[in-house]
Every structure is written in C-alpha cells, then in structure tokens.
Amino acid sequence: xxxxxxxxxxxxxxxxxxxxxxxxxxxxxxxxxxxxxxxxxxxxxxxxxxxxxxxxxxxxxxxxxxxxxxxxxxxxxxxxxxxxxxxxxxxxxxxxxxxxxxxxxxxxxxxxxxxxxxxxxxxxxxxxxxxxxxxxxxxxxxxxxxxxxxxxxxxxxxxxxxxxxxxxxxxxxxxxxxxxxxxxxxxxxxxxxxxxxxxxxxxxxxxxxxxxxxxxxxxxxxxxxxxxxxxxxxxxxxxxxxxxxxxxxxxxxxxxxxxxxxxxxxxxxxxxxxxxxxxxxxxxxxxxxxxxxxxxxxxxxxxxxxxxxxxxxxxxxxxxxxxxxxxxxxxxxxxxxx
Amino acid sequence: xxxxxxxxxxxxxxxxxxxxxxxxxxxxxxxxxxxxxxxxxxxxxxxxxxxxxxxxxxxxxxxxxxxxxxxxxxxxxxxxxxxxxxxxxxxxxxxxxxxxxxxxxxxxxxxxxxxxxxxxxxxxxxxxxxxxxxxxxxxxxxxxxxxxxxxxxxxxxxxxxxxxxxxxxxxxxxxxxxxxxxxxxxxxxxxxxxxxxxxxxxxxxxxxxxxxxxxxxxxxxxxxxxxxxxxxxxxxxxxxxxxxxxxxxxxxxxxxxxxxxxxxxxxxxxxxxxxxxxxxxxxxxxxxxxxxxxxxxx
Numbered sequence: 253x254x255x256x257x258x259x260x261x262x263x264x265x266x267x268x269x270x271x272x273x274x275x276x277x278x279x280x281x282x283x284x285x286x287x288x289x290x291x292x293x294x295x296x297x298x299x300x301x302x303x304x305x306x307x308x309x310x311x312x313x314x315x316x317x318x319x320x321x322x323x324x325x326x327x328x329x330x331x332x333x334x335x336x337x338x339x340x341x342x343x344x345x346x347x348x349x350x351x352x353x354x355x356x357x358x359x360x361x362x363x364x365x366x367x368x369x370x371x372x373x374x375x376x377x378x379x380x381x382x383x384x385x386x387x388x389x390x391x392x393x394x395x396x397x398x399x400x401x402x403x404x405x406x407x408x409x410x411x412x413x414x415x416x417x418x419x420x421x422x423x424x425x426x427x428x429x430x431x432x433x434x435x436x437x438x439x440x441x442x443x444x445x446x447x448x449x450x451x452x453x454x455x456x457x458x459x460x461x462x463x464x465x466x467x468x469x470x471x472x473x474x475x476x477x478x479x480x481x482x483x484x485x486x487x488x489x490x491x492x493x494x495x496x497x498x499x500x501x502x503x504x505x506x507x508x509x510x511x512x513x514x515x516x517x518x519x520x521x522x523x524x525x526x527x528x529x530x531x532x533x534x535x536x537x538x539x540x541x542x543x544x545x546x547x548x549x550x551x552x553x554x555x556x557x558x559x560x561x562x563x564x565x566x567x568x569x570x571x572x573x574x575x576x577x578x579x580x581x582x583x584x585x586x587x588x589x590x
Numbered sequence: 591x592x593x594x595x596x597x598x599x600x601x602x603x604x605x606x607x608x609x610x611x612x613x614x615x616x617x618x619x620x621x622x623x624x625x626x627x628x629x630x631x632x633x634x635x636x637x638x639x640x641x642x643x644x645x646x647x648x649x650x651x652x653x654x655x656x657x658x659x660x661x662x663x664x665x666x667x668x669x670x671x672x673x674x675x676x677x678x679x680x681x682x683x684x685x686x687x688x689x690x691x692x693x694x695x696x697x698x699x700x701x702x703x704x705x706x707x708x709x710x711x712x713x714x715x716x717x718x719x720x721x722x723x724x725x726x727x728x729x730x731x732x733x734x735x736x737x738x739x740x741x742x743x744x745x746x747x748x749x750x751x752x753x754x755x756x757x758x759x760x761x762x763x764x765x766x767x768x769x770x771x772x773x774x775x776x777x778x779x780x781x782x783x784x785x786x787x788x789x790x791x792x793x794x795x796x797x798x799x800x801x802x803x804x805x806x807x808x809x810x811x812x813x814x815x816x817x818x819x820x821x822x823x824x825x826x827x828x829x830x831x832x833x834x835x836x837x838x839x840x841x842x843x844x845x846x847x848x849x850x851x852x853x854x855x856x857x858x859x860x861x862x863x864x865x866x867x868x869x870x871x872x873x874x875x876x877x878x879x880x881x882x883x884x885x886x887x888x
Binding site: 462463465466469487488490491494495498501502540548549551552555556 | 785802804805806834836837838865868869872873
C-alpha cells in the first residue's frame, strides 16, 4: 500500500498524464469522506488540474467549509441532481465537458457521487453498467475519477458492484487495487444476462423489410402520439427505431419485426432480427470520433431513447427501446438532448 | 419567394400550357429549355425558338454547348438541320417593322402552329426570349393576353414557354408578366418516387430534397450528388422540406463535399430541420470540414 501520496497529483509523474485512474471512495461517515476528498481536491488545485466536484448539496457545503473559499473558488461544483439525470445523458455530458472544458486545462480531477435513489431497477443496472464503461470510454485520458459511495445509506448490491466496476478503492489510508474488480466487458455482459420479458399480449406487432420503412414510420408516429409521447420526442423516437430497422435490413437478416406497447410509464419498442446475432461490445456507448462517420448509429439511438437494451444470441437480435412517457400531471421525461 | 404562382415541371407540360420562365442564370434556363426541346423532339413536335440572339447559329451553338453530352448535342444539331427545331431571332419575328405590334405577333404565333401541324408534326412547342418586352411594356400585356387566347383555345396542339431574364425586371413588372401566364415552368425533378423528391436548384447551384431519405431512397441521393458534381465547385443542399433522414443519409449529405468529381468542395446545408440539427450535434458533424450549416446556433 503506497498511501494516497503516491498517486495524488502534484506528486504525479509524467507517465500518469495519459492514464485514467478510476477509484471508488466508500465512506461510512463525514470524516471518512472528507479525509479523502479534501486532500485530493486541494492537491488538484495546487497542481493546476481541472478540479470538479459533483455531489449532494450537503457534501458540497461540507467540502466548501473545509477547503476554504480560496481553494473552493477554483473548483467547479456541479449539483448531483443536475448531472445524474439519465445514464446516457450523463455519459454524453462527460464526453462533452472533458473534451471541451476540462482536459484543455490539464488533468481532470473529478470527485463524483452518483445518485442511486429514485430510479427503477433497470435504471440502476444502467448506472452500474456506466461505471464499468467509464473504464473503457476514458481509458488513456488524463483523468482521475473518484466516485463516492455512502455505505451507511446505499443498498449492499450498489456497494458490491462498485467494487466490481472500479479498478481501485481509496480511503484515508490511500488507494489500492480492488480485488473484486471485473473486466468491464465481463461486467457489461453480465448486465445483459437477464432475459427480457416478452412483450405483453396486447402489444402491436408489425413486420418490416426493405422499402417498407415509410409505412413503418407512419405507424410509429401515429402510435407514439396516441400513447402520449410529447410531440418533440416523436421524431427522435421514430429516428431511433428506423435506425435499428435499417441496420437489420442493411447488415442483419434483411427483415424483422417490431412490437410496440406502453407499460409502467414508458413507451417500449422491440425491434427483432431473427436472422443473425450482432456483436455487442459496449455497442453505442463509446462515442464515435468526430468527423469520422462510421457505423456509429447505435450511439445516436441510445441518445435518442431513454434506455436501450440489446440481447443477441443464436435466435438473433432483440433491441428494446425505452422512452419515458410524461406522468399524468406534468413532470416531463428526459434523456434527449435538444 | 412568397405568393409564387403555380409551378409546373417542364416534363409535365401539356398542349395548351402557356408558362413563364423567369431566370437569372443560364444554367437554369438551359436545363428547362433543353428538356423542353428534347421532350418535343421525341414526341414529334416542331420546336420554334424565337431567340434573343440575332443569328440563329449563335443560339444553336449556345444550346449545343449547354447540352449534357455529345449525343444530346448531335440530336439538337440534327433537328436544326431538318427544321424540326427552328430558331428565329425574336426581333425578326415580332419587331420586323421596328415596332412591336401585339396583334401581328399573336397572328404570327398562330401561323407557326398551323404550319407545324400542316407539315405533319404532332404538335408545336414555342419558346421565346421575351426580354424585349422591356421596350414596349404598355402593349405587352395585350400580346400576352393574345397568347393566352391562342394557347388556351380548345383542342390546341401547341404549348409555349415565355422566357424572361429576371435581372432586367423589377419585382412588380415580373409579377405582372407572370400573371399573364398559366404559371411558372421549372426544371424536372431528378428523382421522385412518392417518398423523396430531388430537384435541382440553380441560385445557388445544388439540390433541393423533399420528403424522406432512408434505406430505399438513399441510392437516388447518392446518384444525384454524383451527377451534380460537374455543375460547380460549391453545392447548396436545401433541406427545408426534408421530413425525415436516417443517419446514413445524413452522413451522405454532410459527406457530399467529398463526393462527385473527387475534388473537395464546400457544401452548404440550407434549411436544416431541427431533428437533423439534433443528429448533427450528436455526431458533431456540424463542424465537419467542408460543410457549412446555415443558421445553426452553436
């Protein structure tokens, strides 16, 4: 155990510049939290890093108090509730802010406290998956990401999976390798292991093949409106389904079937390709490089939807798209950048 | 652009049509006229071209130069030889006495039509460069009214395109002239299948896409972008009537700067609908080199 000193910037050596450090900070008390967070942030300020904190209002106040205004003024504080709204949006924001604002200033030194309450089990699974994806998406970048987990309030499975998705754990004694760390691809595959419930009996079913997408789009548009999808979300939804269907026509089995239904405040659309399986290695989670258009459509599909689940196997491919329907009284959905 | 009169594609013209072609560039004028002449020759119509030039061989040479290929050029030259394409200076036809006589001019058009039919042609296609109308605008309305009667007569086997160089007329004059016609004539769509319509545009040069670009219509977009390559170094794609475009389609549109002749060109995307703007932001394509997105708010 080298202690925190060895891996804190200020003392960081050149070879770490392009290395991602992704660490879980599991704390049971305010003291546990500040013992790690305060020196970590101070060292970042001293080193001239881009220092960013995304946490609760309470922890923000706690940190500001201990850091003092001079240090705190040089740190960007982002409200946890603003940042962790929907998994794909957060991932896209990470991509945007790092490249546009943070890396140009040097190394990113981030302290982030993900939100785990108020989400559906599927959303929680996606948040966990995204923790694993960060290891791949930001590999080789000058970033230190410390993710804070409050062991006194969080469910045990959240803590257990944090040890699976973070290569390192950090506490008052320093950083050490997480012995439970799982290869991100393996963790990702594990997230895809639970089978999808079949669509309910009342789901609308519609087959499609080449040349039939105009009719499919008209059908999707009418149904989405009928189910109450907000009008500005209808075209993004149709774009997403059309894209998956196009991929099946062009590169998959050539024809497929969609099912459409609403359930638990969501509009759901399954697109099935009985023809052939599809390789799914972080499919649509890694942002395509700018100015290099390729077969990166799934990145857009994921951003146009709330959550997209993919199951691929010997029976072909099933892509399930989830879109939030507005609750009866206001309270809009999110997930699409406009 | 507002309150435009009805527009007919030149390929859709029928006997009895008396349409107005107001252009400010030769590319558009020739695209319409060459299609008008080609369709006429194929349909065994006589084509009478009352030209602005004083020498018919100059007019023919201009048309031949504008022809899309050597085969089309040869057809034009051949038709001029046989007389199926007759080119006559408009000043000779209408202004022989030195002053414009609307009644005599209308009578002359009627005689041309009768002669064409008597010669055994299936019909007559007249076109005239009417920019001389500037000189006698007072009597010109009388002339166009006469034309309307001539071509509007029941059972008439003739049609006409009146050409106006819009650079010479103010908006009010043009509006009055256009009102004397059944509408405007425009170029033929290069593609139309009920899902997507692709129409050439000329000021600036480019294509207008209306409808949906998807896996079934994308090949037509690719073809049109390749063909439009020769017309100029820069290209404007008017997307204001594009209702849908999938991601591969968008990729082809923003990649149009690399398509065509192999030489890089600047592509201007005009009237980008909000959903396409959203996708371009997702892919960061709005900053693609060689692509300029008009009116985008960053």
